[in-house]
Amino acid sequence: MNLSIRNLPFLCLFGLVVIAACKKQDYTSVEALDDENIAAYIQANNLQMEPLGTTGMFYQIIEEGKGGDLKYTESYPIIYTKKSLDGTYSVADTFASASRYMDFLGYFLGETNQGSVIANIPEYQQILEKDDGLKMALRTVLKKANGKIRILVPSRLFTDSRNGNADLGIPPNASMDYEIRVLDSASVPAYEDLAIRKRIQALGLNLSDYQKTESGIYYNISKLGEGNPITIDSTVTAVYKGYLLNGTEFDQSDSVNFTPKSLVKAWQEILPKIKKGGEVHFFSPPTMAYGISSSGPAPFASLEFNVTIKDN
Structure with missing residues (x-):
């Protein structure tokens, strides 16, 4: 075969296009990965979960709420557990401070940083203002206090999902399984x-x-x-x-x-x-x-x- 030097740029460009195409086929978006992981988790554990619209979250009402309507502007005692779908991270002790929250529902994120203490921090203000995630699920699905709900949350809805949190043992792109009980103060x-x-x-x-x-x-x-x-x-x-x-x-x-x-x-x-x-x-x-x-x-x-x- 006779290859002239003037054909080399074309061959190099062709090779780069092929490599890029292969890489594109191998790439899985975070959204697709979340959906696959949650679907596999539901099937493997034989869970009866309902999708929450197009949020990527799934839920199951464990105990119907019998208290007042949940509002973002009111404070509630909240007790919750959470674990990553692969089981490498778990917070299951309901008496520990990491599993208890008492503050405005609108500031509840189910994460380490949440509540009024972060309300004036610029990087969190936009996050707290969003009507999404766990607080939205509690308000629109559980609806009332003195109830309990299970929610599967895709990693993309957390503030620091892509890199995880090595200090806490949270792996990258970790979707979470929550069980949340919302009380009212009188209970x-x-x-x-x-x-x-x-x-x-x-x-x-x-x-x-x-x-x-x-x-x-x-x-x-x-x-x-x-x-x-x-x-x-x-x-x-x-x-x-x-x-x-x-x-x-x-x-x-x-x-x-x-x-x-x-x-x-x-x-x-x-x-x-x-x-x-x-x-x-x-x-x-x-x-x-x-x-x-x-x-x-x-x-x-x-x-x-x-x-x-x-x-x-």
């Missing part, structure tokens, strides 16, 4: 009371050994103490540990001085039931701890305490 006490009762039983303790105050605190006095009586104005020295209801220790001290009136309401109510030298184990609902806001170790969290008051 929190009953929900948390049940959580406390289950925790006491899970610890192998007898519920009948615990007295319940009118404010919802469950307590057991293991040692009354022989020292001076305690009032909310007393100065006491305590040894204590504090836990979330999943057993995670969030606070402790081997020796700390304080007056009960300087602490959360649960301590003000329970400590005067013992004397110096006494020991008490108690569970506080959020209304007697840090409230149902986002403050404290976790939003609207019930807490467990083991407390010994030194006799000195």
